[in-house]
Amino acid sequence: MRIGVVSIFPSYLEPMRMALLGKAIDRGIVALDTYDLRDWTHDVHRAVDDSPYGGGPGMVMKPTVWGPCLDDVCPDDALLVVPTPAGVPFTQATAQAWSREKHIVFACGRYEGIDQRVIDDAAKRVRVQEVSIGDFVLIGGEVAVIAMVEATVRLIDGVLGNASSHQQDSFSDGLLEGPSYTRPPVWRGLEVPEVLRGGDHAKQQQWRREQSLARTRERRPDLLPPEQ
Numbered sequence: 001m002r003i004g005v006v007s008i009f010p011s012y013l014e015p016m017r018m019a020l021l022g023k024a025i026d027r028g029i030v031a032l033d034t035y036d037l038r039d040w041t042h043d044v045h046r047a048v049d050d051s052p053y054g055g056g057p058g059m060v061m062k063p064t065v066w067g068p069c070l071d072d073v074c075p076d077d078a079l080l081v082v083p084t085p086a087g088v089p090f091t092q093a094t095a096q097a098w099s100r101e102k103h104i105v106f107a108c109g110r111y112e113g114i115d116q117r118v119i120d121d122a123a124k125r126v127r128v129q130e131v132s133i134g135d136f137v138l139i140g141g142e143v144a145v146i147a148m149v150e151a152t153v154r155l156i157d158g159v160l161g162n163a164s165s166h167q168q169d170s171f172s173d174g175l176l177e178g179p180s181y182t183r184p185p186v187w188r189g190l191e192v193p194e195v196l197r198g199g200d201h202a203k204q205q206q207w208r209r210e211q212s213l214a215r216t217r218e219r220r221p222d223l224l225p226p227e228q
């Protein structure tokens, strides 16, 4: 998978070159290109924003800068993703679908966002998804991109050491993951549940399912399947 990220703060994206994502890049599973939007500015001040039509707070990012940038960095067969608080919710299903993409380009806005005509113009040529990572407002799109890239790339074969890891994720079966434990068996007077310290794998699987259902019922009843 090739990933392109456009930002006015490309160094904000450097965490994606560390740890597991960095290893996926080193192993050639993922290629990461970051672009500085200001390289497409055309004035001495390298302006990327301007006042909003119709008034309102803050500034809006210029179509005359974003347009030429996306023309250069986003080929017709790529998926263009624009993080925004006004987007469609990003979910595990989104990550699963994106993990099969060959090329994803992320457009990181700042200020009050990107002139809508940039998205409308790009949609004439490429698939565009305006996506939200939650019902809160960030300062820009970079943190959302890092979160979405982590969730997506970890699903690509070969990225996680233990292939089955992501099959037992929270959300992979639609429920929240239950509690996890490791040694010591007793810590500060708290014991690891007996069933996990035994060897009956069928009982352990049943216990884990029950824990997932209980936790989902308590924390995210909206995720429960109809019969539960």
Ligand SMILES: N#Cc1ccccc1Cn1ccc2ccc(-c3cc(N)[nH]n3)cc21
Binding pocket: 083, 084, 085, 086, 108, 109, 110, 111, 112, 113, 114, 131, 132, 133, 134, 135, 136, 137, 138, 139, 140, 141, 142, 144
């Ligand atoms: N847009 C916008 C906007 C609108 C009002 C106030 C502040 C901003 C900041 N902002 C600029 C770019 C940008 C990108 C993504 C998010 C974002 C995504 C999620 N899920 N929350 N926030 C925010 C972003």
